[in-house]
Amino acid sequence: MNFLAAIGRAFLAFLEATGRVFIFTLTSVSHCVRPPFFPRLIGRQMIEIGYFSLPVVGMTALFTGMVLALQSYTGFARFSAEGAVATVVVLSMTRELGPVIAGLMVAGRIGAAMAAEIGTMRVTEQIDALTTLSTNPFKYLVAPRLIAGMTMLPLLVVVADIIGVFGGYLVGVHKLGFNPAAYLKRTFDYLEMLDVVSGLVKAAVFGFIVALMGCYHGYHSRGGAQGVGAATTSAVVSASILMLISNYVITELFFAK
Amino acid sequence: MSETTPKIRIRGLCKAFGPKVVLDHLDLDVMPGDSLVVIGGSGTGKSVMIKCVLGIITPDSGSIRVDGVELVGASTEVREQALRKFGMLFQGSALFDSLQVWENVAFGLIQGRGRSRSEAKKVALEKLAQVGLNADVGELWPAELSGGMQKRVALARAIAADPDIIFFDEPTTGLDPIMSDVINDLVVACVKKLGATTLSITHDLTSARKIANRIAMIFGGRIIWSGPVSEIDRSGNAHVDQFIHGRAEGPIKMELRRA
Numbered sequence: 001m002n003f004l005a006a007i008g009r010a011f012l013a014f015l016e017a018t019g020r021v022f023i024f025t026l027t028s029v030s031h032c033v034r035p036p037f038f039p040r041l042i043g044r045q046m047i048e049i050g051y052f053s054l055p056v057v058g059m060t061a062l063f064t065g066m067v068l069a070l071q072s073y074t075g076f077a078r079f080s081a082e083g084a085v086a087t088v089v090v091l092s093m094t095r096e097l098g099p100v101i102a103g104l105m106v107a108g109r110i111g112a113a114m115a116a117e118i119g120t121m122r123v124t125e126q127i128d129a130l131t132t133l134s135t136n137p138f139k140y141l142v143a144p145r146l147i148a149g150m151t152m153l154p155l156l157v158v159v160a161d162i163i164g165v166f167g168g169y170l171v172g173v174h175k176l177g178f179n180p181a182a183y184l185k186r187t188f189d190y191l192e193m194l195d196v197v198s199g200l201v202k203a204a205v206f207g208f209i210v211a212l213m214g215c216y217h218g219y220h221s222r223g224g225a226q227g228v229g230a231a232t233t234s235a236v237v238s239a240s241i242l243m244l245i246s247n248y249v250i251t252e253l254f255f256a257k
Numbered sequence: 258m259s260e261t262t263p264k265i266r267i268r269g270l271c272k273a274f275g276p277k278v279v280l281d282h283l284d285l286d287v288m289p290g291d292s293l294v295v296i297g298g299s300g301t302g303k304s305v306m307i308k309c310v311l312g313i314i315t316p317d318s319g320s321i322r323v324d325g326v327e328l329v330g331a332s333t334e335v336r337e338q339a340l341r342k343f344g345m346l347f348q349g350s351a352l353f354d355s356l357q358v359w360e361n362v363a364f365g366l367i368q369g370r371g372r373s374r375s376e377a378k379k380v381a382l383e384k385l386a387q388v389g390l391n392a393d394v395g396e397l398w399p400a401e402l403s404g405g406m407q408k409r410v411a412l413a414r415a416i417a418a419d420p421d422i423i424f425f426d427e428p429t430t431g432l433d434p435i436m437s438d439v440i441n442d443l444v445v446a447c448v449k450k451l452g453a454t455t456l457s458i459t460h461d462l463t464s465a466r467k468i469a470n471r472i473a474m475i476f477g478g479r480i481i482w483s484g485p486v487s488e489i490d491r492s493g494n495a496h497v498d499q500f501i502h503g504r505a506e507g508p509i510k511m512e513l514r515r516a
């Protein structure tokens with residue numbers, strides 16, 4: 001009996017949390033599309049997300065592209081399909097790994113920072129102070145972060161795609177002995193617009209998810225420094241899970257026949 | 258009874274957090290021009306009461322009227338309209354640590370009232386001067402200030418938009434006696450200068466006597482006594498007597514358990 005009650009309670013708690021996230025999302029989005037806007041704050045978040053994430057995203061993309069070339073070469077050698085390396089690298093980067101890796105890195109860097117900052121503002125009553133100064137916290141804190149996340153992550157992914165393909169090229173040409181011109185030709189021969197576009201759509205969705213989870217967990221944090229720490233962890237974990245789920249859904253929408 | 262509508266009229270205000278009842282049918286009137294001080298033990302719901310008026314906490318039931326306008330259950334527009342009349346000094350100062358001191362003070366003017374940054378900065382520096390801080394402090398960050406300076410900046414922020422009604426939540430807690438007195442003087446001066454109505458919370462009887470023209474005591478989720486400050490010493494209320502003399506014995510039982 002107790003066991004069933006526990007399951008029931010957990011299920012109800014899950015439904016409640018889902019509802020809260022849903023309402024939070026609706027409120028946030030409605031503030032994103034209604035004036036007044038805060039260009040200064042949006043700009044600051046864009047720099048924080050777009051510019052300062054470049055090194056991390058660039059490094060991970062570079063090594064991902066490199067390892068991809070190496071792995072597919074040794075793997076494909078088993079059925080003498082080494083020639084497909086360039087195509088495999090560019091398709092995997094643009095469709096999957098560019099957005100996913102950039103998304104996960106930004107979740108760790110930005111989602112955590114957002115949750116910590118907004119969470120600290122919550123527990124030190126700064127969010128209450130915003131309200132008393134006639135400023136809506138959704139408008140002032142959440143909307144600029146969502147807008148910046150949705151616009152900056154696609155740009156980061158473009159950079160990640162290019163660097164990743166370049167990493168594959170480096171390994172392909174210098175280690176595996178491909179002819180440079182042939183490798184590049186192979187890279188672009190089978191690449192379609194849809195591959196890149198689907199990756200950018202994913203990036204925009206991931207950017208939204210990361211910013212939303214950072215803001216949501218920060219906004220609802222309670223109980224001092226410990227609560228803010230917990231909010232930070234939840235923001236990163238939930239953003240990562242939601243990203244991987246939506247990744248599958250978007251892929252299905254774009255490519256399932 | 259006079260005919261004037263109270264600035265703030267609270268009736269039957271109830272608020273519980275889970276099983277813990279904090280406010281239990283609380284009634285309170287604050288008349289225009291009043292300088293009311295609410296006293297009461299730690300954790301009796303003084304901050305919660307103010308936050309209910311500000312709409313930061315949603316009360317379970319009851320009525321809060323500001324200038325005769327009902328706020329409980331009112332639309333967002335009505336509540337935003339009312340919020341413009343308020344200034345609030347938070348117990349923990351609650352300065353925005355991502356903004357410089359002058360931007361903190363000017364915040365309500367820039368964001369809330371759409372004034373230009375340069376104009377708002379001028380007002381902010383004036384207000385900082387009123388609380389005894391010079392223009393250099395305006396360029397610092399809140400983390401670079403001492404607790405007492407933060408309190409004064411918070412005070413400047415609370416009065417920056419020349420509000421009608423100002424709430425001070427423990428303006429002197431954690432300050433040395435001299436700085437406390439400076440803050441008390443500031444509160445009194447601000448009120449005189451702005452002609453505002455104020456509701457302050459304090460544990461500090463010296464401070465209360467200095468700021469208040471009326472005092473109310475909260476206990477058990479209600480206002481159990483209120484009257485002019487001159488009558489606080491002969492209130493005839495055992496709870497008030499115990500509180501102002503700081504005695505451990507009396508009707509108020511601290512929830513301490515001896516091992």
Ligand SMILES: Nc1ncnc2c1ncn2[C@@H]1O[C@H](COP(=O)(O)OP(=O)(O)OP(=O)(O)O)[C@@H](O)[C@H]1O
Nearest residue numbers: 274279297298299300301302303304305306348460
């Ligand atoms: N957000 C909240 N969630 C749960 N309980 C709360 C919350 N805010 C306040 N309380 C509880 O309400 C009670 C009253 O809190 P409040 O902050 O109003 O006390 P106070 O009278 O201002 O005390 P102090 O003089 O120490 O500031 C406390 O027991 C506190 O635990």
Ligand SMILES: [Mg+2]
Nearest residue numbers: 303304348426
């Ligand atoms: Mg308090």
